[in-house]
Amino acid sequence: MTDKLKASKCSCGKISIPPVEFCSLCDARPELVDIGSSAIVLSFTRLHVTTSEFDAPLGIALVELKDGTRLMCNANSDCNLNIGDRITLTLKDNRLYTDL
Numbered sequence: 001m002t003d004k005l006k007a008s009k010c011s012c013g014k015i016s017i018p019p020v021e022f023c024s025l026c027d028a029r030p031e032l033v034d035i036g037s038s039a040i041v042l043s044f045t046r047l048h049v050t051t052s053e054f055d056a057p058l059g060i061a062l063v064e065l066k067d068g069t070r071l072m073c074n075a076n077s078d079c080n081l082n083i084g085d086r087i088t089l090t091l092k093d094n095r096l097y098t099d100l
Ligand SMILES: [Zn+2]
Pocket: 010, 011, 012, 013, 014, 023, 024, 025, 026, 027, 028
């Protein structure tokens, strides 16, 4: 489990996790920021039809970081989450997950 996750934050507002060297929206060099690993679940769903890149069912969650930034991340396929749950984000294989 990762205690502190890093992200890149561009002056245009784009946040990338994992960090990138250049912003995908404006090609500027974003700054490296610490986003912690704690978030609150705002919503979640389970997808039963996915591309071949993902195994179905696929859990997806919308979470909010302490600073108010909202992110989509993967959840486990059981989606055993509740709205308002405080969860710990984990980065695995360049993808962001709720607790694994
Ligand atoms: Zn940018």
